Amino acid sequence: MKVALVGYGKMGHMIARAAELRGHTIVCTVDLFAEDAQCVTSDKKEMVAAIAASGAEGIIEFSHPASVMDNLVALIPTKLPLVVGTTGWRDHLEDVEKLVHDNKSALLYSANFSVGVNLFYRIVSYASRLMADFDEYDAAVFEAHHNQKADSPSGTGIDIAKHIIENLPRKKTIITELGSRKILPEELQVSSLRVGSVTGTHSVIFDSPADTIELTHRARNREGFALGAVRALEWLAAPEAGQGPKTGLFSMDDIFDSL
Template structure:
């Protein structure tokens, strides 16, 4: 497959390596700062992003840019009609807008806060644990995550998805709190806290705590290579399922739709 990469930072370079190792051709790399990108565009010039991708003849796009640019990129890329896989996080509040654009243009996109198979398995484990322990009021629950100090958003998209899974399993938790507490937390509040330090690729822990004992579930990434390879596999599956008719155009999909 001919693949366009929009965002050519550390993750973009890893995705390029993964794509080539899986037998694909990276036909264009687009970025606003990376001097080795094949298409260097000005910040905010989303028309130039779309033009570079269109000229490349790409059959699929992987977007791993920045939270401040992702919506502009998607608004420019989706009308091209090329399947888009989105790894940039921090735009959950705009999903309805993007879904509407996909429906209007008959485009197709897939987004995930984390393409790791291990993380997606972890989501299911957390949801089941939350469901089991929700029967016992003495168990409280909280979510914590740590990432490298270059990460632009907080909490991570993965932490937000973990929190959603906790709330799905435990209906007594109805509100996420990201800030520090200055009073006792309410019973319905789920604390989701973040740490940014050094070069940590990603650690996520869910705590279940009672007066008698504590349970900790942790996923710890060793590197970001799994995320890079996973994004390429996601694009492969998205294109294949569109071709087979398992998925239809005009929609925004997630990992659960592909794997």
Template sequence: MNIALIGYGKMGKEIERVAHERKITVKQIFTIENNLGAIGITRKSLSDVDVCIDFSVPTAVVENVQAVADCGKSIVIGTTGWYDKLKEVEKIVKEKKIGLLYSPNFSLGMNIFYHVLTVASHLIDKYDFYDVAINEIHHKGKVDSPSGTALALGQIILQNIRRKKSVISETLHKEIKPDQLHITSTRVGHVVGVHSVIFDSEGDSIEMIHTAKNRAGFALGAITAAEWLKGKKGVYTMKDVITSL
């Protein structure tokens, strides 16, 4: 399989390394220098590419998707912070009849974490003396906050704990309301990613933690997603990959 990388930061470089190990050819690498405004993504530059993988910046996602779709190619998106544009992206995918797979986190471990949290939240829903909160820690270079993964964890909780109605992520200078779910973020050093969910009551606390040790797991997940997406049309998430393997 041949891929193109859109974005060549730490994740892009790790995907390139993992692709080489798996005998997958990286045909094109698009950076801010050669792809500002998606100008580098053309039918010619993608002529030998099966699937593109985007780990760029949130503001570039829609134009990258449009350019890739105009070339009739499919795309995996690991960039987060653009989900308010999801409807627009879904429209592009439908009109151009391509495949698109997005996920806030491509780690297999985190996708298992999603499943475990779903079960735990469903159980906690029955016991209203437990409160719940989310904390995430990432390296100081991460541009979005809260992380897309933290927001995905929040949605799982909102869907399963009925007394929680909304997410609040800004700094609080007042008492939090019982129906609010607080997500806090820390940016420090070189932390790849730590996500924790705490269920707290007067009698005890239950804490669930996922710690990413390096970017290899994310890269392998993105490559696996690209292999799975090849030849498919429509919009998918990592959940579709996990449940079909």
């Protein structure tokens, strides 16, 4: 497949290597600042023109939370399969879904493309269902990342919290800051730490007066994220059996559910 990359920082370079190892060709790289990108621009029309001229058959977007929405508005109408790994735009999910629907396009998004993290989501969901019958256990989420990460809490941390809330009825609201008050029983706190070069650690804590149960996923490097993003584009670009190209808004859950 001919692939265009929007965002050509550290992650973009890793995705390029992962794609090439799987037999794909990177035909266009776009970035605001990276000097080795083929198209260095902040102009969205110029970006779309460069991608069109390259003959790209799919796009992977790993840019920055500050630019991702403008990128999506420009890229979705190209109708090319689009995988989005940038976080920080979920408040606009309904707007993006409408844009995808109106353009009969296909977009797959995830806060984390790691196979291990997506397995972790399912483990957390199952554990939360078990805890639903044991009121003595409280729950919380903790995540830690390197000090260059632009958003806090991480999109993965929020997704983990959503899996808990969907399966643990006594938790109803996600909070990321307490201020100077006590936490309410129905609130699920997501705590964040930014320090050094931590690739990514996510923990779920179930705590009772008698003991503590912790579930933790630690990423050793970003290679798993890059490979997962490439695999996601492969799945998104593959036609539905007997139904033609995929259209609509998808997540990693759709890939795992199709296995």
